[in-house]
Amino acid sequence: MSDFEGLRALVTGGASGIGRATAELLAERGARVAVLDLDPSGVGEPLLGLRADVTDDASVRAAVEAAVAALGGLDVLVNNAGIGAQGTVEDNDDAAWHRVFDVNVFGMVRTARAALPHLRRSPHASVVNTCSIAASAGLPQRALYxxxxxxxYSLTLAMAADHVREGIRVNCVNPGTADTPWVGRLLDTAEDPAAERAALEARQPTGRLVGAAEVAGAIAYLASPLSGATTGTSLAVDGGMQGLRLRPVQR
Known part of the structure; x- marks a missing residue:
């Protein structure tokens, strides 16, 4: 496919996992892509790697301006940078709550705020936020996340309403538990990593973790000019976790 031919895209948290898979897919489909990450050292051509800390407004603005200058404009923003957290509402102190919100929510705000003046100049402007099944399903030990x-999710809807008449579409993708480096690190801390992986896989009706490439495909669908009538939408890539209620397997 070449639906992104001639378009310029920016992916935050794009050095690994879902972000890296997304950046590479957009490039394969014709886009010029810049990746913003705390450590972009492993990012090479055809991607442009730029260092940015989404918790620092000046850092974000400088990186966005550098990306726009190098790409010659901006058509697509993928707000993907994020961190995880475990525990019930009792298990994380105020500092942890501030830290995770600073990255996962305010980081998207900072990046979108810096990108919007450039997106307004594009005839194919699109923002895709990486959300989660955790936004719509109650998962144990994930209160803060x-x-x-x-x-x-709420921010996505509000942005879609605010910017639809400017020609900027805003959507989000809601992955289930994905096979990413962060989940790998989470499994490594478990008492029985194999049992924990099996439990996470069993939680999804497909019986396996979601692949980063599968999430990237959904992000590309939402960002593509071919989806020009799609805005204010959340697209689940969760192995059926949100909508399916399977009966237990009879043994």
């Missing part, structure tokens, strides 16, 4: 992703 779920709260941030609920905010991302």
């Amino acid at each position: 779920s709260a941030t992703k609920g905010a991302v």
